[in-house]
Amino acid sequence: MVRPKKIVVIGGVAGGMSAATRLRRLDEQADIVVLERSGYVSFANCGLPYHLSGTIEQRSSLMLQTPASLAARFALDVRVKSEAVEINRDAKTVIVRNLETKNEYVESYDFLILSPGAAPVMPGQPGAERAMSMRDIEDLDRAMAWLESKPTTALVLGGGFIGIEVAENLVKRGIQVTLLQRGNQLMKNLDPEMAVMLTTRMRAAGVDLRFNTTAREFTKKTVTLSTGEEISADVIFSAMGVRPEIGLAQLAGLRIGENGGIWVDAEQRTSDPSIFAVGDAAEKTDSISGEPRLATLAGLANRHGHSVANAIAQAPVVPATPALGTSIVTFEGLAAASVGWTETALRAESRNIRIVHAHPANHAAYYPGAETMRLKLIVDADTDKILGAQGVGGSGVDKRIDVIATAMFAGITASNLAQLELAYDPQHGSAKDPVNMLGYINRNIAEGFTRTIEWHQLELFRNEGWEILDVRTVGEHRFGAMPESINIPLDTLRENLEHLRGKKVVVHCQVGQRGHTATRILTQEGVEAVNLDGGYLTWKAGMASKGDQK
Amino acid sequence: MVRPKKIVVIGGVAGGMSAATRLRRLDEQADIVVLERSGYVSFANCGLPYHLSGTIEQRSSLMLQTPASLAARFALDVRVKSEAVEINRDAKTVIVRNLETKNEYVESYDFLILSPGAAPVMPGQPGAERAMSMRDIEDLDRAMAWLESKPTTALVLGGGFIGIEVAENLVKRGIQVTLLQRGNQLMKNLDPEMAVMLTTRMRAAGVDLRFNTTAREFTKKTVTLSTGEEISADVIFSAMGVRPEIGLAQLAGLRIGENGGIWVDAEQRTSDPSIFAVGDAAEKTDSISGEPRLATLAGLANRHGHSVANAIAQAPVVPATPALGTSIVTFEGLAAASVGWTETALRAESRNIRIVHAHPANHAAYYPGAETMRLKLIVDADTDKILGAQGVGGSGVDKRIDVIATAMFAGITASNLAQLELAYDPQHGSAKDPVNMLGYINRNIAEGFTRTIEWHQLELFRNEGWEILDVRTVGEHRFGAMPESINIPLDTLRENLEHLRGKKVVVHCQVGQRGHTATRILTQEGVEAVNLDGGYLTWKAGMASKGDQK
Ligand SMILES: Cc1cc2nc3c(=O)[nH]c(=O)nc-3n(C[C@H](O)[C@H](O)[C@H](O)COP(=O)(O)OP(=O)(O)OC[C@H]3O[C@@H](n4cnc5c(N)ncnc54)[C@H](O)[C@@H]3O)c2cc1C
Ligand SMILES: Cc1cc2nc3c(=O)[nH]c(=O)nc-3n(C[C@H](O)[C@H](O)[C@H](O)COP(=O)(O)OP(=O)(O)OC[C@H]3O[C@@H](n4cnc5c(N)ncnc54)[C@H](O)[C@@H]3O)c2cc1C
Ligand SMILES: CC(C)(COP(=O)(O)OP(=O)(O)OC[C@H]1O[C@@H](n2cnc3c(N)ncnc32)[C@H](O)[C@@H]1OP(=O)(O)O)[C@@H](O)C(=O)NCCC(=O)NCCS
Ligand SMILES: CC(C)(COP(=O)(O)OP(=O)(O)OC[C@H]1O[C@@H](n2cnc3c(N)ncnc32)[C@H](O)[C@@H]1OP(=O)(O)O)[C@@H](O)C(=O)NCCC(=O)NCCS
Numbered sequence A, B: 001m002v003r004p005k006k007i008v009v010i011g012g013v014a015g016g017m018s019a020a021t022r023l024r025r026l027d028e029q030a031d032i033v034v035l036e037r038s039g040y041v042s043f044a045n046c047g048l049p050y051h052l053s054g055t056i057e058q059r060s061s062l063m064l065q066t067p068a069s070l071a072a073r074f075a076l077d078v079r080v081k082s083e084a085v086e087i088n089r090d091a092k093t094v095i096v097r098n099l100e101t102k103n104e105y106v107e108s109y110d111f112l113i114l115s116p117g118a119a120p121v122m123p124g125q126p127g128a129e130r131a132m133s134m135r136d137i138e139d140l141d142r143a144m145a146w147l148e149s150k151p152t153t154a155l156v157l158g159g160g161f162i163g164i165e166v167a168e169n170l171v172k173r174g175i176q177v178t179l180l181q182r183g184n185q186l187m188k189n190l191d192p193e194m195a196v197m198l199t200t201r202m203r204a205a206g207v208d209l210r211f212n213t214t215a216r217e218f219t220k221k222t223v224t225l226s227t228g229e230e231i232s233a234d235v236i237f238s239a240m241g242v243r244p245e246i247g248l249a250q251l252a253g254l255r256i257g258e259n260g261g262i263w264v265d266a267e268q269r270t271s272d273p274s275i276f277a278v279g280d281a282a283e284k285t286d287s288i289s290g291e292p293r294l295a296t297l298a299g300l301a302n303r304h305g306h307s308v309a310n311a312i313a314q315a316p317v318v319p320a321t322p323a324l325g326t327s328i329v330t331f332e333g334l335a336a337a338s339v340g341w342t343e344t345a346l347r348a349e350s351r352n353i354r355i356v357h358a359h360p361a362n363h364a365a366y367y368p369g370a371e372t373m374r375l376k377l378i379v380d381a382d383t384d385k386i387l388g389a390q391g392v393g394g395s396g397v398d399k400r401i402d403v404i405a406t407a408m409f410a411g412i413t414a415s416n417l418a419q420l421e422l423a424y425d426p427q428h429g430s431a432k433d434p435v436n437m438l439g440y441i442n443r444n445i446a447e448g449f450t451r452t453i454e455w456h457q458l459e460l461f462r463n464e465g466w467e468i469l470d471v472r473t474v475g476e477h478r479f480g481a482m483p484e485s486i487n488i489p490l491d492t493l494r495e496n497l498e499h500l501r502g503k504k505v506v507v508h509c510q511v512g513q514r515g516h517t518a519t520r521i522l523t524q525e526g527v528e529a530v531n532l533d534g535g536y537l538t539w540k541a542g543m544a545s546k547g548d549q550k
Helices: A012-024 A065-076 A136-146 A161-172 A193-203 A245-253 A297-311 A343-348 A396-412 A415-419 A434-447 A455-463 A474-479 A494-499 A513-524 A536-547 B014-026 B067-074 B137-148 B159-173 B193-205 B249-252 B296-311 B345-347 B397-410 B415-419 B434-446 B455-463 B475-479 B496-498 B513-524 B535-547
Strands: A006-010 A031-035 A077-079 A082-088 A092-097 A105-109 A111-115 A118-120 A152-155 A177-179 A208-211 A214-217 A222-225 A230-232 A237-238 A243-244 A273-278 A325-333 A336-340 A352-356 A374-382 A386-393 A467-470 A485-487 A502-507 A528-532 B006-010 B031-036 B077-079 B082-088 B093-098 B105-107 B109-115 B118-120 B151-155 B176-181 B208-211 B215-218 B221-223 B230-232 B235-238 B243-245 B275-277 B327-331 B334-341 B353-359 B376-380 B386-393 B467-470 B486-487 B504-510 B527-531
Touching: A012 A031, A012 A111, A012 A485, A012 B513, A031 A082, A031 B159, A065 A077, A082 A245, A111 A297, A136 A237, A136 B327, A152 A161, A152 A230, A161 A177, A161 A193, A193 A208, A193 A325, A193 A336, A193 A374, A193 A386, A214 B397, A237 B109, A243 B230, A273 A297, A297 B434, A325 A396, A336 A396, A343 A352, A343 A374, A343 A386, A343 B345, A352 A396, A352 A434, A352 A467, A374 A396, A374 A536, A386 A396, A396 A415, A396 B397, A415 A434, A455 A467, A455 A502, A455 A528, A455 A536, A474 A485, A474 B334, A502 A513, A502 A536, A502 B386, A513 A528, A513 B014, A528 A536, A536 B504, B006 B105, B006 B137, B014 B109, B014 B296, B031 B082, B067 B077, B082 B249, B093 B467, B109 B296, B137 B235, B151 B159, B151 B230, B159 B176, B159 B193, B159 B235, B159 B327, B193 B334, B193 B376, B193 B535, B208 B386, B215 B275, B230 B527, B275 B296, B334 B397, B345 B353, B345 B376, B345 B386, B353 B434, B376 B397, B376 B434, B376 B535, B386 B397, B397 B415, B397 B434, B415 B434, B455 B504, B455 B527, B455 B535, B475 B486, B504 B513, B513 B527, B527 B535
Parallel strands: A006 A031, A006 A111, A031 A077, A111 A273, A152 A177, A152 A237, A177 A208, A467 A485, A467 A502, A502 A528, B006 B031, B006 B109, B031 B077, B109 B275, B151 B176, B151 B235, B176 B208, B467 B486, B467 B504, B504 B527
Antiparallel strands: A082 A092, A092 A105, A118 A243, A214 A222, A222 A230, A325 A336, A336 A386, A352 A374, A374 A386, B082 B093, B093 B105, B118 B243, B215 B221, B221 B230, B327 B334, B334 B386, B353 B376, B376 B386
16 A cells, blocks of 8 residues: 655635645545644634624624634644744755744655745834734734724734735724825725725715825824824724745745745745745746736635645646736725736736726616616737726626636637626616626727827826817716816717817716717817827716825 | 608517617608507606505606607607507508597508517406406506405416516515416526425515416405415405517518517518517517527617617628526515526427536625525536526625626627626625636536535435435534434534445535535545535525426
């Protein structure tokens, strides 16, 4: 009889435990040891912030498995409070420290799987020791204990996923929250005119959001900001991002990638063929650039964990597909989702791109309850390849981003989005679904049928002598308009052409749709016209985002 | 100056009006006449049933455009109550009857677009004249007038989309509804074990659903069923399907396809190059079989209308992609969506297929409000190509079917569904989204890693001496189990292997997931085991569907 394989897994949550369970299904005989430094395994990291407010009522709901349940079901040897402190690659051993007894022992392996995750970046300023993070059950327990003392003010450092979720849940508890963001917008996976929707909603909910602001110093109950202002902060949460936990790997001489994560190949193998790495600690390949990147997402950790098990058990492996980084965050029902690259990032690389903004309803507008969402599509102007998409709004945003993520995975072009056959009834969509609409709008630009400009290009055009033509109704124009714009409602445009002949006009309506028809009329009548992509609403959002960019 | 093109459009709703508006954007000079037999254009056919209950409160919300608004915005010559009664292809003219004055006149065309839609199939039995249909505003007005008389009972003929929607809205008005279905299930785009969920929900809402039952005779207030029973029916709605309106086309000698729709090429051109046809009246190509088919869906009508405009204006045309038939219907919040072919249809053609059933939650189970849905994936066993998918449940069903429809459009394999990067936060998904999960389950079968059988194959296996092993908990087993099944909970399976050695077992759990792990344990331990796809829940649903198949 062959000796069973011995596999040691470091990190017992998303990536590590997915690898361990799959491995068991592949190899009933293997000896599988899972080492976890914290007191818990298989917990729902992504659910942690929601226990702060009681939205997730039971702490136990966050524990998907326990060492006992994993032993019963998967015959796994799961050891909590057990830290791997050193890897000896030659001997193929790991030194394990029992964090309760402080004893150390040696565990041998045939294969080692690293899924140690990423550690929250913590502030280093004086007094910052009291800042809490939100990574594991211990963090949550600490925060819940703090909340027992009925704090009334909180400071959240960082406006990414975790900062936004922590803020939401603290607000829900009635705590006055200040959120500091070093940069000038929330969520760097969104462009400013999209991210600003979240800003508005969070401020409306009472979050005191400060951009371009950091903390200078902490006292027991206050914090001094980079602006000099001192504010009250009974509790401090750090959500300034995470850093791959590469200490062990580095010590063992494994290759570290250029983004500071553990380097792996498409089968998650590190520079040592007996050692695999997955999850937040491992680098991924970016699907747009083909370059290495980090992506700290649960779906990737789970998938790559599954894949590693296959590699070790010599089952067929699907090489990791480059990461699109599809993600979503929700603040009080307002979802902000994205996939691929932002316009900001692509322009920084001088890519030749095409942008489409739309403000469709989540379902047929004639059916009650329709909500408007904001969608953005970013397309390679040379190849029509989809490079990114963003959506902000209520229900149905997740669906559109998932459909586009699927299209991107499959490599279909932006114009092809118009051809997708999506399920429509009045409660769930429109005869032309928002995603189809993005496809149509893109195709009009791609084929040179319509020319559009972006909200941030408007000033440039104005300076070059273009006039602004608002084709909305007189009522809409009166309600709020751009400075110095002429108002000729679309339905009277044909009668008013003589006022426009010989001029160059930037046409706009509320969202871009009437502007499109107007631009077509004008162009055919010999007036030089471009349509403002996304219309007044996108321009407004863009301008609002600038308010925080000082 | 060249004479402007003259285009006549027959039918002023989904397909016809989409063609007309797009054409105007392409050609400001064209002379565009839209002929519409009814009194209204551009109305929301799909919304009609919801006015019956007042869910869509305002009749006017159903009118998206009027002849006047279309004239103002698109300079279209829209003529309602104007029926095209004859096409003279040689002269390139249409005879139009003004239905108000009864006058007839001749209209010439350079290009003719046919989008006359499909007519409801009406019952022919004695007394059936009082049956109403639900196709246009006139039908709705008639129904609303009937409802004024406070009917208390209604009969709906047909259990497809429209029948279900009409029933929902009548029930909401407090009317006692009987629905007759000729066949043994609702919605023939679903397989029986999926459709039965709708049956259950409709019956729970009070709809008296009768399968394999037709109407024999109608009196003023009653109907006699094929069973001999006489029931009360103040109102009768016919929703027994629709037939393409091909009268005009046939008369004009245009080629009719083998499914009884107008034959068209991929640019929607009929057998006469000056005449195009779109929408419900035109045949499509089926994406699975490559054969002609009908598909009466608003999305296709709109898209093909757009495409025809391009063809006529000589703008680039994207040839029609074969139809997947993605669709959805909702009864009191329970959505039933599908794409592609059913298992039933594929088995009838003896296709070598693989089936996956899953019962995932719409979002992370630990976050409040998670609802279980039922998904089914149907895969070509030879090529791993996705042939169809079905979903029934509350929120999130539409998203999963749309993602799969996108995957099918793009031609990615079923196993690749596991690789999709879908947006996950606790409110919107899971680290392994339901669609990913379908991919994993499929891959396990495809790679021969797990063998599954379907609910309808269980009897066969039982007859061949296989035993049924229930690996759910003792409590679950006690709560409801298959006859003669052995219960060994998964977590105690390894200790109980000796009871199973030498046997052939069909393993099952509640939904298939624990059964999968159990099957893997058994197979590796040398016990011949197959997993019951979809578990107890799917088997239960399948058996329940049989109750109506007598
Ligand atoms: C608050 C929060 C919310 C999130 N929300 C989302 C979301 O909505 N969507 C999403 O996609 N992702 C979300 N994430 C990210 C997601 O949880 C991670 O991407 C995922 O858990 C990464 O898996 P992993 O296995 O790499 O690391 P983890 O799941 O973090 O597991 C790593 C484990 O390894 C242990 N460990 C580290 N070093 C050692 C050692 N030397 N010895 C033993 N054990 C060790 C750690 O204690 C840790 O428990 C969220 C994360 C957090 C913290
Ligand atoms: C109650 C109901 C609910 C529906 N729900 C959905 C849904 O949820 N999702 C979905 O995808 N689809 C749905 N549909 C189907 C969808 O409405 C049709 O697929 C779509 O409208 C077809 O477009 P069309 O242009 O071919 O026909 P229509 O939109 O029906 O337009 C055809 C028009 O042509 C006119 N006409 C016919 N002959 C002549 C003539 N000789 N001269 C002049 N005019 C003529 C007719 O009066 C009619 O108004 C529903 C349909 C109905 C009736
Ligand atoms: C849950 C966890 C222990 C993994 O357990 P797992 O059994 O591998 O994974 P799941 O519970 O997702 O089940 C997936 C398995 O069941 C199978 N399965 C699921 N539904 C099935 C069904 N209806 N029929 C048959 N098989 C099914 C899948 O194919 C897969 O098996 P495979 O890996 O052999 O292909 C691990 O992911 C974990 O610890 N998660 C918690 C932490 C975490 O993910 N955090 C981030 C998000 S909050
Ligand atoms: C509405 C109707 C008149 C068509 O009008 P339309 O102007 O062609 O179509 P839409 O209102 O959908 O608008 C789509 C156009 O606006 C453009 N558009 C939409 N949003 C835009 C935006 N934000 N920026 C720029 N352009 C935009 C699209 O590209 C498209 O133009 P294109 O065809 O030139 O590419 C016709 O479809 C109809 O009568 N529908 C009602 C009947 C029906 O569909 N029934 C079945 C469902 S209930």
